[in-house]
Amino acid sequence: MFEIQQTKANAHSRRIRMAEINITPEGKPLAHPAPRAPRIFADTAAYEEIEPLYRAGIINGVTTNPTLMKRAGAANWDDVETISKRICELLHPNPVSLELTEVSQDKMIEQAEHLGSWAENVIIKVPIGGYQALDPNLDPYTGLKVIRALWERNIKTNCTLIFNSTQALWAANAGATYVSPFLGRMADYARKNDSADRTVGNSLYWVEEQPTAPEDQRVLNTEYVASGGARKDTGSRLINEIAVVFTNYDIHTEILAASFRNAAQVTECLLAGADILTVPAPILAKVADHALTDEGMIRFVEDSKVFDTQSASA
Numbered sequence: 001m002f003e004i005q006q007t008k009a010n011a012h013s014r015r016i017r018m019a020e021i022n023i024t025p026e027g028k029p030l031a032h033p034a035p036r037a038p039r040i041f042a043d044t045a046a047y048e049e050i051e052p053l054y055r056a057g058i059i060n061g062v063t064t065n066p067t068l069m070k071r072a073g074a075a076n077w078d079d080v081e082t083i084s085k086r087i088c089e090l091l092h093p094n095p096v097s098l099e100l101t102e103v104s105q106d107k108m109i110e111q112a113e114h115l116g117s118w119a120e121n122v123i124i125k126v127p128i129g130g131y132q133a134l135d136p137n138l139d140p141y142t143g144l145k146v147i148r149a150l151w152e153r154n155i156k157t158n159c160t161l162i163f164n165s166t167q168a169l170w171a172a173n174a175g176a177t178y179v180s181p182f183l184g185r186m187a188d189y190a191r192k193n194d195s196a197d198r199t200v201g202n203s204l205y206w207v208e209e210q211p212t213a214p215e216d217q218r219v220l221n222t223e224y225v226a227s228g229g230a231r232k233d234t235g236s237r238l239i240n241e242i243a244v245v246f247t248n249y250d251i252h253t254e255i256l257a258a259s260f261r262n263a264a265q266v267t268e269c270l271l272a273g274a275d276i277l278t279v280p281a282p283i284l285a286k287v288a289d290h291a292l293t294d295e296g297m298i299r300f301v302e303d304s305k306v307f308d309t310q311s312a313s314a
C-alpha cells in the first residue's frame with residue numbers, strides 16, 4: 001500500500017510562519033509551550049452553545065453554514081445578520097466563517113463584501129465546487145475564481161466541501177486562507193459504500209471496470225475514497241493526506257478539519273496534522289469528561305472528606 005510521508009523539519013518550517021495563538025488579547029504570551037498548537041473552533045451558529053465554550057477558553061473561532069444558521073433559528077437574512085454579528089462581537093478578533101449562498105461569481109463577490117461588512121473578523125466560506133450539480137450552465141470553477149477575486153481584495157476565505165487533497169491544493173493555489181475537509185461525511189460515505197467486491201486501486205481511488213468502454217479507458221479510477229485500508233479511518237486519512245501535501249510543499253493555507261461525528265475523530269485529527277478542528281458543541285462538551293476521570297474525581301472528593309472531620313493537631 002502507498003504510504004504517505006512527511007518530515008518533521010518541513011512541518012516545523014510550515015508551522016512557524018503561522019499566527020501565534022496562545023496569547024491574551026493584550027499580547028501576553030500564555031505559558032503554553034506550543035504557541036502554534038492546533039486551534040479548536042465551534043461548528044455551530046447557536047450563541048448559547050458558543051458562549052460557554054469561548055468563556056472556558058476552549059474555542060477561538062466559529063464556523064457556520066446555512067444548515068447551522070437554520071438550526072440556530074434564522075428564518076430570514078435579518079436573522080442571519082443578527083446571529084452573525086452577535087457571534088462576531090463575542091469572538092472578536094477570532095475568526096467566524098459565514099458561508100456564501102449565491103452561486104454566480106459576481107453575486108458571490110458582492111455577497112462576500114456584504115457579509116464582510118458585518119464585522120472585521122468575518123471569514124467568507126466558499127464552496128469549492130458543485131456548481132454544475134445545481135445548474136449545468138454554471139461555471140465549474142466559480143468557487144476557485146471567487147476565492148482568487150477575494151484574495152485580490154484582501155478578503156480571507158475558507159474553502160468548504162473539500163473531499164480530496166487535490167481540491168485542497170486548488171483552493172490553496174487560488175488563495176484560500178483555510179480549507180475545510182469534511183472528514184465525517186467522508187467516513188459516512190465510505191461506510192455506506194464499502195463493499196468487498198470493489199478494489200482499492202491505490203490509496204485514493206476505487207478501480208471501476210467499464211467493459212463497454214474503449215480498450216484504453218476500460219479501467220477507470222473513478223471514486224475518491226481517501227482510504228488506506230480500514231474504511232473507518234478514511235476521514236482522518238483525508239486530513240493526513242492534505243497535511244502531508246501542504247507540509248511537503250510548504251503551503252500556508254490552514255487545514256480546518258470539519259464535520260466531526262465523535263470525540264475519537266478529534267484525537268485522530270490532532271494526530272493527522274490538522275491546523276484547526278471545528279467541532280460541534282455537544283462533542284466539545286464531552287471531551288473534558290471520561291469514565292475514569294469521573295471515577296477518580298468521586299474518589300478524591302470522597303477521600304478528602306476525612307480532612308474536614310479531623311483537626312490539624314489530632
Ligand code: E4P
Pocket residue numbers: 043063064065160180182184185258259260278
Ligand atoms: C464546517 O465548516 C462544516 O460546515 C460542517 O463541519 C459540516 O458538518 P456536517 O457534515 O455535520 O454537516
